[in-house]
Amino acid sequence: MLLLALLLTIEFPFRFASPEIPLVLIEVGVNEGRPMIAVLDTGQGVSPLLLSDVQAKQLGIAYREEDRVANTFGIGPNSGPRIYKARIQSMRLGGQTLPAMDIGVTDALRPIAEAIEQPLSANLGYLFLKDYTLVLNYRSKVVLLSSNALTKGTSFTLGSRKPLAIIEGRINGQGPYRFAVDTGASNSVLSQTLAQRLMLPHGIPVPVMGASGSSAGYMTKVQNFDIAGRRFADFTFATGDFFDAMSAAAGATVDGVLGANAFQDAVLTIDYPNRRLSITQP
Structure with a gap:
């Protein structure tokens, strides 16, 4: 194989x-x-x-x-x-x-x-x-x-138990925080604990759907989100209360999930053998 x-x-x-x-x-x-x-x-x-x-x-x-x-x-x-x-x-x-x-x-x-x-x-x-x-x-x-290698990009690590690709990012200049890259997530998600610590706004309630049902969350927005060499302004997150369990399952601290709204109209490249990632404009 x-x-x-x-x-x-x-x-x-x-x-x-x-x-x-x-x-x-x-x-x-x-x-x-x-x-x-x-x-x-x-x-x-x-x-x-x-x-x-x-x-x-x-x-x-x-x-x-x-x-x-x-x-x-x-x-x-x-x-x-x-x-x-x-x-x-x-x-x-x-x-x-x-x-x-x-x-x-x-x-x-x-x-x-x-x-x-x-x-x-x-x-x-x-x-x-x-x-x-x-x-x-x-x-x-x-x-x-x-099999083409990605020569430029951001290095990522893998969880020691669950092999999530994890990269670091900053929110409103604070951090770094650790985000799991997930093309199966229709929106990026942030730990509710971290959202409260950063005093982010509490928006409309939303369910966060997963393989074991849905988890209660709410929408929030940050002024600046820096990750993978890019800066996103007025970036929206859903929030979730499952990150302690996710971190334990992954064998690594996870503060958020990087989902589809970070890749919109862009090209996401993940070089798994060399553990490098990029998000670029086509």
Whole structure:
């Protein structure tokens, strides 16, 4: 799998779930099945591909209760999502057919599908992306996976337990604070504890949707947000109360999540092998 990944350049389109919910949705195929909708999710570090339990049943992919993955984390008030180890014979992506791989099967995609009001059958995550440089062009809506190294950019670290890409940023000149880069987040999120410490405004209440349900939060705005060599003015965050649990799951302090509103009309490049990241204008 690693050798094949390094030899391939894969390019394919994506779309947003909706203008209001800019989740990155792509098409993948499993075994001989029809193309299905998947979210491209750098924040998912459990399995190369998570497949919905409904889709697994339709494809005849077997899994057992004793193959449940332990210690999973998901945003929301419920316990971690149920994920079971399974195996597929092939995956199709961007016109390429990739060989057999271990995957996960879960019911955690159901609430997300309900929130975006459309089918969602899979989640392509870090353990697949980790051998590539990932280029997401949010303006042209094209994904490129290649072996090309990113020569400039910001260094990032990975959580020791959950492999989140974490970079440092400053809010209103204060910090640095640590943000997990998550293409599966439709908006950036800030720890409520940090928002209160920085005396940020308390805006409208909003639910923060995750794999374990929704967490109560509210919107806030900062005057300046400096991250990855860019300065965002009047940048909006949702807030969440789950960052202690996220930090424990990641094995690293996480103060916020960098989501889609940071990448709007930009090109997000993540060089996983060399652990460098950039956000640039196309």
